[in-house]
Amino acid sequence: MQRRSIRRIVLVLALILGLASVTWAAAQDDYQRGVSSFKSLLANEKRAGLRSEWQAVQKYFEKSLAAQPKGGNAAKCLYFMGRVHEELGRRSYLNADRRNALTMFERILAEYPKHDWADDALFRKGVVLQEQLKDQAKAEAAFRAVVSSYPNGDMAGEAKARLKTLGGGVPAVTVQPAPAPPRQQADSKQAQTGRASSKVAASRTKTSKGALLQGIRNWSSSEYTRVVLDLNQDVDYDRKLLERANNGAKQLQINLRGVEIVQDVQPSRTVGDGILSQIQVGPDQAGGALVTLDLTQMDRYRAFTLPDPYRVVIDVYAADCVAAPKAQEPQTHQSGDVDHVQAALSELRDKREDTRKEDSQAKAEPKPVPSPAKGPTATAQVPDQPPTPPQKVAVSNKQKKYACSLVEQLGLKVRTIMIDPGHGGRDPGATANGIEEKDINLRAAKIMGKMLQDQGFEVHYTRTKDKFIPLEERTAMANAKNADLFISLHCNSYKDASIRGLEVYYLNLATDAQAVRVAARENGVSAKKISDMQFILSDLMLNSKINESRQMAALVQQEAEQALRPRYAFKSLGSKGAFFYVLTGARMPSILVELGYLTNPAEAGNLNSDAYLSTLARGLVGGVMAYKKKLERFALNDSGRS
Structure with missing residues (x-):
């Protein structure tokens, strides 16, 4: 009798735990679906004009919150519910929607004041008050509260900027005009006008x-x-x-x-x-x-x-030390790229x-x-892409020493590498199957970085923790560190959960719809915006390391495939060009690696595994080593001909 009672208790406990596990999984799934649906709707202005579309998104967060009212995503669900009402209010002009948004943000502040997203909720409350309800005094109070209550939060800077746009905000400073050339300085009337403009501008800034x-x-x-x-x-x-x-x-x-x-x-x-x-x-x-x-x-x-x-x-x-290449059309090995490149160059x-x-x-x-400064050093020009040697040449020790020097002089060395874990902080990137892209990117970056250090490389990171960094800062960090390579790591997503595979991108004109879509997601804009903005790339192409980046992308993709295929069901989607903000302005060969699709359940499971990430990282490092050896072979063969 006692044994039966124990069995019943065990069965009841197992049933309770099982139901709890199912409930947690369902809540997680609803939350992830809600986030994806919110982002998708925000990017589609036509659908975003329909109340029913926002209500459908709202239901995901309501279901998740109902299933786990005190769960880890509870505050986040409230935040997105507030954002849904905020976007509705922006389009419906109904104060009821706007007040509902405030209610959700205030619930976070009341129930989760120490949550990482509490400062975001307080900031969004201020935005609704300022932009939609036109209550400048309360908006100012909200922004001031962000600065005082969350001074180290990622919204403090934006709150300060908002305060300066409010009539009752921080008073503007009177700024003197920048020193003008002598011709303007000699004209006293212009100088007086400039000072007057300074005062007027400062006054206008207040309101x-x-x-x-x-x-x-x-x-x-x-x-x-x-x-x-x-x-x-x-x-x-x-x-x-x-x-x-x-x-x-x-x-x-x-x-x-x-x-x-x-x-x-x-x-x-x-x-x-x-x-x-x-x-x-x-x-x-x-x-x-x-x-x-x-x-x-x-x-x-x-x-x-x-x-x-x-x-x-x-x-x-x-x-x-090597002058910029002459204006010429970047070489390409894919006929599909030619028309796009020629059009951009034209x-x-x-x-x-x-x-x-x-x-x-x-x-x-x-x-x-004039002011004292050192002038630039004039040097000879070299082609942007090293020529392929027609045959092997015997190389002496003296020539090898010369080759090492040549690698340095031509900027072909690979010693310092900047790894960029994409997204971070308030920008989670792709979210699916209970995984946030920013976390996978950082894990993969640290694993890869350790392997590169073991190979003797000097490794730097754009971030080593969950921190938001604007896209334009990332390549700037690499340039300031004089990095020889820039590698940005990301994960992909798509509405079709069967899509999977690894892709490696380099900065170029997007040549297919898939490349445009991926670039649009990583850049945080619409696909149409990417198509409209590709003219920017024509202003970057001549001095960017496009050919070197293309070669590195191909080698990295090839080595990653060789590392993964023996152990995993791996699909290669190849290497291709596309327009990524994060790669613009890089002075070194740079690539963006899409490690896989979080929306594919099997691939998401792999990407959440350190064993898989280690195997993948070995392949990526192998690609870097292959690229480094290719540069060294070029220098050796070039020295053999001299």
Whole structure:
């Protein structure tokens, strides 16, 4: 009798545990489906205009929360429910939707005040109050609470920026205009006008809802600098290059039309950690903002914009030990790439003509007062892609020593590698089957990095913890570290759960719909936006390491396949070109690896396994080693012919 009772108790406990496990799994599945559906709907403006679509998304989070009201995803479910109502309110203009959004965000603050997403909820509450309910006082209080209650949270900076756009926010500072060339300085009337504009602009910044320059970030090395101008909306801008001295020092001026300057932007900041010596900011006479970069030397520069949030990115390059390649069409081994590349280059030639006219006009003006600086070193040009030797040549020890030197001189060495675990922090990346992409990316990066270190490489990471890093900072970090390779790790997703496989991308024009789709997801924009924005790439192609990146992508894909195929059901989707923000501006060969599809249950299980990630990492490292050896063979054979 006693044994029967024990058995019954055991059976009841097993049944309870089993039901709890099923409930937890169902709650997880509903949450992941909700996140995916939310992102998909947000990217489809036509569907997003229908209330029924948002209600369908809402149900996933309601089901997950009902199944696990105190579970690990409870606060996140409330957050997304708030976001659903926020997006509904943005489209319906109904205060009921807006108040429902506030209710959800306030529940998080009341029930989960120490949750990682509590500062996000408080910030979104402020956004709804400011943008939809037009309650500026309460919005200001919410943003101030973000700064005071969560000073180390990832929303504190954005809350400060919001405060500066509010009438009762932090008062704006009066900024003096950036030093102008002598011709302008000699004109006292213009100088007086500039000072008056400064006061007017500062006054407008307190209440204006127009375009604002919210901050300036920069990264520098002895041969490169990247400057990012953070804005609250898309703007038009002009650029002008001014010669300052015969020794190579220059001024690059970026004029942001109709843009006002917020308080935190310093009028003058000394940098002095590379080719960038100083950044000066001030209003121009037309009511815009003038940003002046003082450069000790410069060989070339490029400027482009990135959306969501809006920013202008300026990359400046010093003269390398090897001069930039001549304008020529990048070589390609795939006939499908040719038309796209030629079209981009044709467009680029027109742009370069405009740039030359613009620069020649700037040079015709009186030159500013020169400042001491070292000039660029003139060197011979070399082809962007090393030639394939026709035959093997016997190489002496002396020639081998020369070859090592040649590898250094041509920038073909592979010693320092920057690994970029994609996404992070508030950006989870793809989410499916209970897994967040950002976590897999970081695990894979650390495993791969350790293997590369064991091979003698110097390894750096864009992040080593769950931290959000803007896309433009990632390659800037690699450039500032003078990395020889940049490898960005990601996971993929798709609505068809049967799709699986590994893909390796390099920066180029996307040649198929799949490449456009993947790039759109990683860039956080729509596929149409990628198609519209590919013209940016034509301004990057001539000086990017496209051929080297293509070769490395092919070798990495090949070695990964060889490592995985004997042990796993592996599918290779090949290597291909596409336009990724995270790869733009890289001065070294750079690739983006899509490790697999989290939406495929079997592949998601593999990617969540350290054993699989280790095998995959061995393949990726094998590809790096193969690329390194290819460069060394080129140098050896070249020295044998000399």
